[in-house]
Amino acid sequence: MMTSNSLLQRLAKWCPWLLRDEPKKPVKVLVTGAAGQIGYAIVAMIARGLMLGADQPVVLHMLDLPFAADALNGVRMELIDAALPLLRGVVATSDEAKAFEGVNVAILIGGWPRKDGMERKDLISKNVTIYKSQATALQQHAAPNCKVLVVANPANTNALVLKEFAPAIPAKNITCLTRLDHNRALGQVAEKLNVHVGDVKNAIIWGNHSSTQFPDASHATVCTDRGEMPVRELVADEKWLREEFVSTVQQRGAAVIKARKQSSSLSAASAACDHIRDWILGTPKGTWVSMGVYSDGSYGVPEGVFYSFPVTCEKGEWSIVQGLQIDGFARTKMDASATELKEEKSIAYGFL
Ligand SMILES: NC(=O)c1ccc[n+]([C@@H]2O[C@H](COP(=O)([O-])OP(=O)(O)OC[C@H]3O[C@@H](n4cnc5c(N)ncnc54)[C@H](O)[C@@H]3O)[C@@H](O)[C@H]2O)c1
Numbered sequence: 001m002m003t004s005n006s007l008l009q010r011l012a013k014w015c016p017w018l019l020r021d022e023p024k025k026p027v028k029v030l031v032t033g034a035a036g037q038i039g040y041a042i043v044a045m046i047a048r049g050l051m052l053g054a055d056q057p058v059v060l061h062m063l064d065l066p067f068a069a070d071a072l073n074g075v076r077m078e079l080i081d082a083a084l085p086l087l088r089g090v091v092a093t094s095d096e097a098k099a100f101e102g103v104n105v106a107i108l109i110g111g112w113p114r115k116d117g118m119e120r121k122d123l124i125s126k127n128v129t130i131y132k133s134q135a136t137a138l139q140q141h142a143a144p145n146c147k148v149l150v151v152a153n154p155a156n157t158n159a160l161v162l163k164e165f166a167p168a169i170p171a172k173n174i175t176c177l178t179r180l181d182h183n184r185a186l187g188q189v190a191e192k193l194n195v196h197v198g199d200v201k202n203a204i205i206w207g208n209h210s211s212t213q214f215p216d217a218s219h220a221t222v223c224t225d226r227g228e229m230p231v232r233e234l235v236a237d238e239k240w241l242r243e244e245f246v247s248t249v250q251q252r253g254a255a256v257i258k259a260r261k262q263s264s265s266l267s268a269a270s271a272a273c274d275h276i277r278d279w280i281l282g283t284p285k286g287t288w289v290s291m292g293v294y295s296d297g298s299y300g301v302p303e304g305v306f307y308s309f310p311v312t313c314e315k316g317e318w319s320i321v322q323g324l325q326i327d328g329f330a331r332t333k334m335d336a337s338a339t340e341l342k343e344e345k346s347i348a349y350g351f352l
């Protein structure tokens with residue numbers, strides 16, 4: 001007698017779709033500031049599966065201010081015109097409640113960018129109030145386990161404001177973007193050694209997404225035909241690692257603004273996709289990435305600030321890589337960035 005399974009196999013010869021897995025339920029992804037530079041770059045990346053995977057349908061929620069409604073509608077039209085099979089719906093709105101409704105992932109880019117000659121913390125007065133207001137929308141309207149990535153600057157301090165004003169959201173669900181700096185660090189090492197960037201891993205960004213961040217290549221490795229080799233050994237130039245490498249990564253955002261007259265967009269959008277993809281789908285075995293997370297006191301970093309640490313991710317949860325050796329040089333740099341974050345926190349609270 002033919003079992004139902006073998007009958008299905010035989011029928012599938014003629015109708016292959018019968019054996020396809022259940023289609024995945026669409027994930028709702030919010031992008032704020034979606035009419036802006038990064039927003040324009042990231043929505044297509046998300047809708048093409050670069051953030052959540054090539055088999056994951058998405059519904060895009062896009063929020064921007066009322067004055068940008070026409071531009072936002074233009075982005076919506078282009079998404080339709082791109083005929084993207086994974087895109088199952090688009091909500092374009094200037095209403096925060098509608099934008100946050102039921103979202104599973106929130107990429108918060110809305111805010112003002114710095115211009116040539118400014119530091120990111122010069123944006124505190126303009127941008128932190130946005131995050132106080134969006135905290136309310138997040139906890140009232142987002143899906144219960146919504147994962148949040150803050151991109152807008154000052155990213156660490158905006159994330160802190162969001163956490164403080166959305167107490168119902170677990171702190172571990174709120175993160176900020178330092179993956180762009182992490183990717184820049186990998187890129188600088190790859191250029192220096194003339195190797196493929198995909199063969200370099202485990203650089204670390206410690207601290208604030210600002211010019212006090214500490215890009216650290218002392219634990220990074222390169223995959224070579226002799227096996228995995230320490231970057232330190234291959235570069236064999238401690239001065240370069242402590243000076244030029246550090247300052248190039250710290251100042252890369254400013255260098256892009258000087259060249260483009262606008263801040264990094266394509267690389268920021270790409271890094272935001274990397275951040276969420278690794279958080280949700282997991283980091284490859286033996287690889288860590290940098291994420292701005294609420295400090296639990298690891299490595300002597302004070303609690304109460306969002307600080308960039310090396311993390312690994314599994315099953316949708318990040319954990320800080322423990323047990324790395326911190327020498328005196330690293331300690332000084334890490335502490336300086338923590339001090340700046342505490343200062344930013346008190347300035348931000350003055351505006352709230
Ligand atoms: N963390 C990082 O690595 C990183 C990298 C690049 C840029 N950034 C930051 O990201 C932010 C956006 O950069 P951009 O180049 O896209 O700027 P942009 O000016 O091109 O776009 C920002 C958009 O946000 C919108 N906006 C402002 N207030 C809003 C609000 N309350 N709600 C919703 N939308 C709002 C604006 O109307 C605009 O369309 C800036 O703060 C920039 O400094 C961070």
Ligand SMILES: O=C(O)C[C@H](O)C(=O)O
Nearest residue numbers: 114120153253254263264
């Ligand atoms: O530098 C900026 O102000 C934008 C962004 O934070 C970046 O690092 O490129």
